[in-house]
Amino acid sequence: MGAAPLLSVRDLRTYFDEEGQTARAVDGVSFDLARGETLGIVGESGSGKTVTNLSILRLVPAPPGRIVGGQILFDGRDLLSLSDSDLRKVRGKRIGMIFQDPMTSLNPFMRISRQLMEVTELHLGHSRAEAFEHAVKMLELVGIPDARRRARGYPHELSGGMRQRVMIAMALSCRPELIIADEPTTALDVTIQAQILDLIRQLKADTGTSVILITHDLGVVAGMTDRLIVMYAGKVFESGSTVEIFARPANPYTRGLLLSVPDVTAMDRGDLYQIRGLPPDVAHLPPGCPFAPRCDRAEARCRETAPPMVQVAPGHFSLCHFADEVYAAPAGQPVMSGSR
Amino acid sequence: MAVTVPAAAGQGAAVKGTSLWQDAWRRLRKNRLAVAGLFIVGFVVLASLAGPPIIEWTTGYTYDYIPRDSALIRAMPPLTGPDGSFSWTHPMGTDNAGRDILARVLLGGRISLMVGLISTLVSLVIGVTYGAAAGYLGGQLDDLMMRIVDVLYALPYMMIVIVLLAMFGGQSPFGQLILLFISLGAVSWLTTARIVRGQVISLKNQEFVLAARATGVSALRIVTRHLVPNTLGPVIVYATLTIPSVMLLEAFLSFLGIGVQAPLASWGSLAADGIQNIAIFPWQLICPGVTMAVTLFSLNFLGDGLRDALDPQMRKG
Numbered sequence: 005m006g007a008a009p010l011l012s013v014r015d016l017r018t019y020f021d022e023e024g025q026t027a028r029a030v031d032g033v034s035f036d037l038a039r040g041e042t043l044g045i046v047g048e049s050g051s052g053k054t055v056t057n058l059s060i061l062r063l064v065p066a067p068p069g070r071i072v073g074g075q076i077l078f079d080g081r082d083l084l085s086l087s088d089s090d091l092r093k094v095r096g097k098r099i100g101m102i103f104q105d106p107m108t109s110l111n112p113f114m115r116i117s118r119q120l121m122e123v124t125e126l127h128l129g130h131s132r133a134e135a136f137e138h139a140v141k142m143l144e145l146v147g148i149p150d151a152r153r154r155a156r157g158y159p160h161e162l163s164g165g166m167r168q169r170v171m172i173a174m175a176l177s178c179r180p181e182l183i184i185a186d187e188p189t190t191a192l193d194v195t196i197q198a199q200i201l202d203l204i205r206q207l208k209a210d211t212g213t214s215v216i217l218i219t220h221d222l223g224v225v226a227g228m229t230d231r232l233i234v235m236y237a238g239k240v241f242e243s244g245s246t247v248e249i250f251a252r253p254a255n256p257y258t259r260g261l262l263l264s265v266p267d268v269t270a271m272d273r274g275d276l277y278q279i280r281g282l283p284p285d286v287a288h289l290p291p292g293c294p295f296a297p298r299c300d301r302a303e304a305r306c307r308e309t310a311p312p313m314v315q316v317a318p319g320h321f322s323l324c325h326f327a328d329e330v331y332a333a334p335a336g337q338p339v340m341s342g343s344r
Numbered sequence: 345m346a347v348t349v350p351a352a353a354g355q356g357a358a359v360k361g362t363s364l365w366q367d368a369w370r371r372l373r374k375n376r377l378a379v380a381g382l383f384i385v386g387f388v389v390l391a392s393l394a395g396p397p398i399i400e401w402t403t404g405y406t407y408d409y410i411p412r413d414s415a416l417i418r419a420m421p422p423l424t425g426p427d428g429s430f431s432w433t434h435p436m437g438t439d440n441a442g443r444d445i446l447a448r449v450l451l452g453g454r455i456s457l458m459v460g461l462i463s464t465l466v467s468l469v470i471g472v473t474y475g476a477a478a479g480y481l482g483g484q485l486d487d488l489m490m491r492i493v494d495v496l497y498a499l500p501y502m503m504i505v506i507v508l509l510a511m512f513g514g515q516s517p518f519g520q521l522i523l524l525f526i527s528l529g530a531v532s533w534l535t536t537a538r539i540v541r542g543q544v545i546s547l548k549n550q551e552f553v554l555a556a557r558a559t560g561v562s563a564l565r566i567v568t569r570h571l572v573p574n575t576l577g578p579v580i581v582y583a584t585l586t587i588p589s590v591m592l593l594e595a596f597l598s599f600l601g602i603g604v605q606a607p608l609a610s611w612g613s614l615a616a617d618g619i620q621n622i623a624i625f626p627w628q629l630i631c632p633g634v635t636m637a638v639t640l641f642s643l644n645f646l647g648d649g650l651r652d653a654l655d656p657q658m659r660k661g
Binding site: 061063065067092093094095096097100101103104105108109110111112113114122123126127171174175 | 482483549550551552554555556557558559560561562569570573574576
């Protein structure tokens with residue numbers, strides 16, 4: 005890396021106030037993203053992946069949610085302290101977003117061309133004619149056949165995969181420096197998933213943008229990302245290079261996630277490993293480590309004191325009392341308490 | 345940049361796009377009552393626009409032309425000449441002053457339709473703006489704005505209109521007309537505001553609004569470009585049903601003598617004139633009355649048809 009990161013999230017805290025309780029959806033998340041890098045964020049539902057990324061563009065729904073603290077430095081400027089009109093110049097122009105469900109993220113009443121044109125008219129000062137040509141070009145770029153005619157149609161005429169291509173075209177229209185893709189393939193079937201991921205990879209290679217890929221699919225992360233963040237209960241549990249984390253997970257939670265993926269090549273078809281219990285309610289977190297009740301390695305102190313962030317190797321961090329021990333343990337099996 | 349991208353699957357035969365409006369039009373055409381309504385409304389609109397000049401050109405009568413020949417200044421039944429024989433000159437007869445009733449009914453149609461359309465437009469502007477603002481801003485402001493609507497609902501709107509007309513009315517016939525547009529519009533926006541607010545609230549949390557915000561679209565533009573167009577279906581349906589109800593309201597006011605002022609005429613004021621002679625010259629009431637009834641029926645059928653066409657989920661059986 006060396007150079008200043010494109011995006012630097014520092015101790016981000018986003019809380020939701022619900023019925024007198026405070027849910028700490030994102031609780032002290034920090035990470036860096038270099039130019040041209042692809043960062044994966046994985047975790048179970050409710051672990052704070054999506055809220056983290058909505059917080060980057062301050063899109064968290066305002067009445068229940070609020071960004072309590074932290075910094076989001078994008079190209080050196082703190083997005084959390086920008087004025088609304090300055091922030092709008094970043095949204096869509098320098099940071100593009102792709103959402104999970106392409107069926108609902110296009111306005112059903114607007115022609116596809118209008119939705120694409122809106123972005124470039126706003127940020128690049130295109131005239132109507134220029135914006136239309138640009139929209140057609142973008143649709144061709146993302147592989148929509150007969151783009152000129154399709155552009156005049158409405159979203160309901162397209163399939164899910166095609167709509168996701170339109171969303172990608174929209175996110176890429178102004179050649180943003182960062183693209184945040186929030187589970188871009190979750191709502192699509194498997195063959196279309198592969199096409200969309202190929203498309204993102206391809207476009208990333210051509211334009212050199214940075215990408216944040218949010219997913220709960222470890223297979224997607226392995227193939228697409230340079231670095232990885234594992235989130236649990238609003239906290240970063242492990243971060244490091246994707247290759248390193250897959251080879252030597254230093255956190256019992258990451259280890260559990262990796263062991264839960266079925267291996268189709270395995271000869272020994274024993275019972276598949278599973279993490280006990282359910283993710284905690286972020287409004288009622290236990291005092292110590294939030295993963296302790298489900299953890300194989302947990303001891304008394306895990307339930308009492310919050311774990312430290314330990315650097316187990318250069319650039320590889322893990323939030324665990326036993327990070328070094330888990331890091332050193334042989335891969336491919338759970339780490340039990342009292343195993344040594 | 346030459347990029348090879350895997351072509352999407354399903355690159356099939358050309359599909360002609362059908363917009364939501366085309367779809368609605370197809371469904372509307374299947375509804376016979378609505379189509380009949382559309383034809384009758386269209387006919388009434390055309391007749392009241394083109395009729396008066398045609399009558400003036402063929403017979404010389406306008407809505408306020410009183411013949412010089414004193415023999416003609418009397419009420420004549422429909423399709424009857426001054427000598428009692430059959431004549432095409434006055435298809436709806438004449439009134440006590442010898443004026444052609446058809447010309448007056450057509451002019452009344454202009455005024456009544458205009459009041460219906462413009463007052464509904466006024467109510468739409470107020471209602472959509474108010475409802476969209478309340479729904480989008482939400483929170484306590486929304487609560488406050490909707491409580492105001494509740495209070496206005498509780499007031500007898502007829503009384504408000506009568507008070508407004510009594511306070512500001514009575515200058516010129518034209519001024520009275522403008523006042524009628526505004527005061528009728530000002531009492532019929534409440535339901536529109538509620539409909540739009542409800543729609544905006546359910547729409548504003550949808551992902552396409554988030555997607556628009558994520559591309560840097562401003563709040564005002566999100567409301568005007570993304571939210572309001574999505575509420576148009578129910579709003580149009582409600583508006584087509586508002587037109588006849590406003591027209592009826594206007595007829596009622598004119599019947600009481602506080603609406604449209606002479607020499608202008610509306611169907612309500614013509615009916616009021618006619619009722620004085622109902623025992624002797626019944627056509628003076630029947631002609632404007634039937635025209636108004638048929639038009640209002642047609643507008644209601646058309647409105648019902650539009651509701652079915654624009655909101656197929658609501659349709660049962």
